[in-house]
Amino acid sequence: xxxVTISFDNTRTYINLTLEPxxxxxEVDVKEVREALSQGETKQLYVSERALKSACDTANHYFKTDxxxxxxxxxxxxxxxxxxxRVPEDGMRANLVLTTPYGGKFPSLDAVLSLAAKKKxxxxxxxxxxxxxxxxxxxxxxxxxxxxTVAKGLPARNGKNSKFVPLVPNALERVLRPQTxxxxxxxxxxxxxxxxxxxxxxxxxxxxxxQGRSGFDVKGNRIDAVAGxxxxxxxxxxxxxxxxxxxxxxxxISGMPKYxxxxxxxxxxxxxxxxxxxxxxxxxxxAVLVNGDVTEKMEIKASGDVxxxxxxxxxxxxxxxxxxxxxxAMGKVNDTQGDFQCKLVAAGSIHVQxxxxxxxxCNGDITVGRQLAYSRLRCAGAVIVGQIDKPMGNLFxxxxxxxxxxxAGTLGAVSGSTLKVDFSPGFNLLLERKDSLDELLKxxxxxxxxxxxxxxxxxxxxxxxELQNKVAEALELVNNENALLEWLENKSNIVKMAKESYQTDxxxxxNKRLYPGVSAKLNNRSWRSEREFERVRVHYDSHExxxxxxx
Numbered sequence: 001x002x003x004v005t006i007s008f009d010n011t012r013t014y015i016n017l018t019l020e021p022x023x024x025x026x027e028v029d030v031k032e033v034r035e036a037l038s039q040g041e042t043k044q045l046y047v048s049e050r051a052l053k054s055a056c057d058t059a060n061h062y063f064k065t066d067x068x069x070x071x072x073x074x075x076x077x078x079x080x081x082x083x084x085x086r087v088p089e090d091g092m093r094a095n096l097v098l099t100t101p102y103g104g105k106f107p108s109l110d111a112v113l114s115l116a117a118k119k120k121x122x123x124x125x126x127x128x129x130x131x132x133x134x135x136x137x138x139x140x141x142x143x144x145x146x147x148x149t150v151a152k153g154l155p156a157r158n159g160k161n162s163k164f165v166p167l168v169p170n171a172l173e174r175v176l177r178p179q180t181x182x183x184x185x186x187x188x189x190x191x192x193x194x195x196x197x198x199x200x201x202x203x204x205x206x207x208x209x210x211q212g213r214s215g216f217d218v219k220g221n222r223i224d225a226v227a228g229x230x231x232x233x234x235x236x237x238x239x240x241x242x243x244x245x246x247x248x249x250x251x252x253i254s255g256m257p258k259y260x261x262x263x264x265x266x267x268x269x270x271x272x273x274x275x276x277x278x279x280x281x282x283x284x285x286x287a288v289l290v291n292g293d294v295t296e297k298m299e300i301k302a303s304g305d306v307x308x309x310x311x312x313x314x315x316x317x318x319x320x321x322x323x324x325x326x327x328x329a330m331g332k333v334n335d336t337q338g339d340f341q342c343k344l345v346a347a348g349s350i351h352v353q354x355x356x357x358x359x360x361x362c363n364g365d366i367t368v369g370r371q372l373a374y375s376r377l378r379c380a381g382a383v384i385v386g387q388i389d390k391p392m393g394n395l396f397x398x399x400x401x402x403x404x405x406x407x408a409g410t411l412g413a414v415s416g417s418t419l420k421v422d423f424s425p426g427f428n429l430l431l432e433r434k435d436s437l438d439e440l441l442k443x444x445x446x447x448x449x450x451x452x453x454x455x456x457x458x459x460x461x462x463x464x465x466e467l468q469n470k471v472a473e474a475l476e477l478v479n480n481e482n483a484l485l486e487w488l489e490n491k492s493n494i495v496k497m498a499k500e501s502y503q504t505d506x507x508x509x510x511n512k513r514l515y516p517g518v519s520a521k522l523n524n525r526s527w528r529s530e531r532e533f534e535r536v537r538v539h540y541d542s543h544e545x546x547x548x549x550x551x
Contacts, residue, residue: 003059004028006036015042015076017052019059022068027060037076044142046102047076080104081137083112085119086147091217094121094151096130100137100144109134116151122220125151151218159212159228162247165205166259168197171307172322175351176367176388196269196289197251203239204249204264206231236265256287258305258321260348267304267321274310275300287321296341305348312352314341322348322364331357333374340376349381365404373397380426382406392511401425405507412515412529419518423506423540427522430499437492444485451478508538511550520545 003023007016015037019028030053037047055073062069082099096112112130129150137146174195197203209228216222233241238255242248251257255269267287274292275282282288287304296314300306305321312329323346331342340359344350349364358375360366365381371394372385378401385393385408392409397417400406403426412419455478463471508520514536519528527538527545535550 004033004036006033006042008041013078014074015045015047017055017071017073017075019055019071019073020068021059021062021071024059024063027063028056030056041103042076044103045076046079046143051075078103081106083107083115085116085121087119087121087218091219091221092153092155093149094119094125094218095147096133096150098133098137098146100140100142100146102142106134106138120219121151122218123151123216124153124218153217153223154215156215156223156225157213158226159210161228162209162231163207164231164233164262164264165207166257166264167202167205168195168257168259170258170260170322171256171305171324172349172351175324175326196254196256196271197266198254199251201251202242202248203251203257203266204233204259206233206247206249208247234261234263236263238266238268239264256289256305256307258287265304269304270302275315288319306346312342312344316343317345319346319348322346323350323352323362325352328352328354328356329358330355331359333357350379368393368395370394375399377401379403385409386511390511391509395419396515402506403427403502404505405509407509407511409510409512410515411508411510411513412518414515416515416517420521421508421519422521424521424523427499427502427506430495430502434492434495434499437488437495441485441488441492444481444488448478448481448485451481503540506540509550510536514538 002025003020005018007018008014009016017033033052033056034047037043051073052075055071055075059071062071079102081101081104084097086095086097087093094116109127109131112134113125113127116125129148133146133148133150137144140146209230211227212225214222214225233249235241235249236258238251238253239249240252242250249264251266253266253268255266258265258267268285269287269289270282270284271289271291272279272282274294275290275298276293276295277298281299283299283301285303288300288302288306290300290306290308290310293310294300294308294312294315294317299316301318303320305324306317306319307324307326309326311327312325314331317323323344329342329344329352331340333340340357342358344352344358344360344362346362346364348362349367350360350362351367351369352358352372353369354371355368355375356373360375360377360379363380366377366379366383367388368385370386373394374397376399377383380403382404383395383400383402383406384391385395391407394410395406395408396411396413396419398419400419400421402421402423406421455475458471458474503522506522508514508518510533512535514529514533516529516531519526520538522540525540525543525545527547533547533549536547537550538545538547540546
């Protein structure tokens with residue numbers, strides 16, 4: 001290129017470009033100059049595109065105007081690698097930003113560590129990561145920016161609040177976890193001894209809160225942990241704090257222990273050998289333990305748990321807690337009126353070893369040991385037939401209204417008897433709550449917006465002294481309204497998540513076989529099996545029922 005000279009300064013650090021317009025045969029081309037710079041020693045050096053273009057444009061202008069002024073411009077330089085540490089405000093990490101050199105020098109590991117020390121980065125620094133970055137930088141093109149976290153602080157681990165450890169199990173827990181006999185096989189009839197604790201028996205222990213563990217940031221500053229707090233006992237009836245140990249809850253009476261929602265209760269327990277014509281009906285303010293059978297047309301009503309170590313035939317049992325029947329329950333069904341002679345109603349969960357012709361209502365789960373048939377079930381939880389860890393029981397010819405999974409070994413029967421499962425009522429209840437909350441939120445948002453506009457208008461004007469108290473009261477009311485709105489927003493989100501999880505939780509699971517005549521329903525979306533399936537899971541997704549084989 002005529003009239004174009006590329007040279008170094010005396011230190012061979014900077015690139016100089018000299019353009020002589022009088023020597024040009026044509027306008028100088030920036031691309032040709034850039035190509036010349038990409039060869040030889042200047043290939044690795046930094047070139048400023050802006051300076052290069054400016055010099056060429058000026059020289060071309062002189063060439064066109066017959067101006068012999070020589071253009072001399074510094075367009076590039078040899079740059080060493082750039083090293084920078086970035087530490088956020090919390091100081092919990094440090095990032096090393098390494099820009100590869102343009103023909104210059106690479107930093108050594110010692111130089112990087114020295115810079116870290118100047119930046120007061122003392123803790124959690126990884127020399128291994130820095131070494132890897134330096135190796136990577138030597139293989140990367142000039143001007144490449146490499147950034148990695150090379151130091152990490154240790155966040156403080158806050159202490160945990162005191163916990164409650166029940167010292168006696170609930171009756172239902174003992175039933176659902178059968179004890180193992182002398183061999184390895186589990187004896188399903190050996191459901192564990194039902195314990196009624198005596199007076200002054202330890203029933204609940206409170207563990208001490210932990211102090212937590214302090215941490216540090218990358219600059220070595222200590223981060224103190226927040227210690228856990230003591231949580232007070234939620235004392236139910238029949239319990240008292242021990243005189244000798246403030247962290248121990250004792251039974252104040254002899255009775256049946258029940259631990260629920262972090263509250264330990266010892267119910268005064270009525271114990272009998274059976275409920276029949278000779279004993280009469282049982283109506284007791286506490287727990288009831290029947291070590292025998294409950295015969296036809298007898299009634300048991302209790303405010304606590306009802307545990308029956310025997311058989312129930314065409315009886316009515318009502319409990320303010322759980323109902324546990326260690327053997328079976330059976331009742332006659334009036335086909336013309338659809339009445340069930342055996343009814344179980346519980347505020348908690350219900351367990352029966354096997355059942356036929358029973359009407360079950362509860363607010364928890366329904367668990368069955370072996371088989372359930374020709375019954376009507378309504379619960380706010382799951383229906384599980386078989387062992388809890390792997391249900392392999394039989395469930396057929398029933399009508400079920402539930403709010404969670406229905407799981408058994410076999411669903412339906414060879415005879416084609418119908419098994420109907422309806423998940424709609426619980427879902428509709430959630431929808432009603434959601435619609436009510438949404439309507440309330442809409443109205444509150446509109447009112448809150450109007451109130452904020454009014455407050456902004458008042459603030460923009462000078463308020464007389466005698467009205468300032470009124471304005472302060474109005475501000476407090478608006479702040480309270482904001483807090484209420486935020487609380488309702490959180491509640492609305494909880495209900496929305498509950499609606500989504502409801503659709504995920506409802507399913508039919510057959511661990512052995514699912515026969516024709518089994519149906520699942522959620523409002524106007526229904527599914528019915530028309531053939532036999534081996535090990536299948538029927539679930540609801542994207543407004544449709546789907547069935548997948550269990551692998």
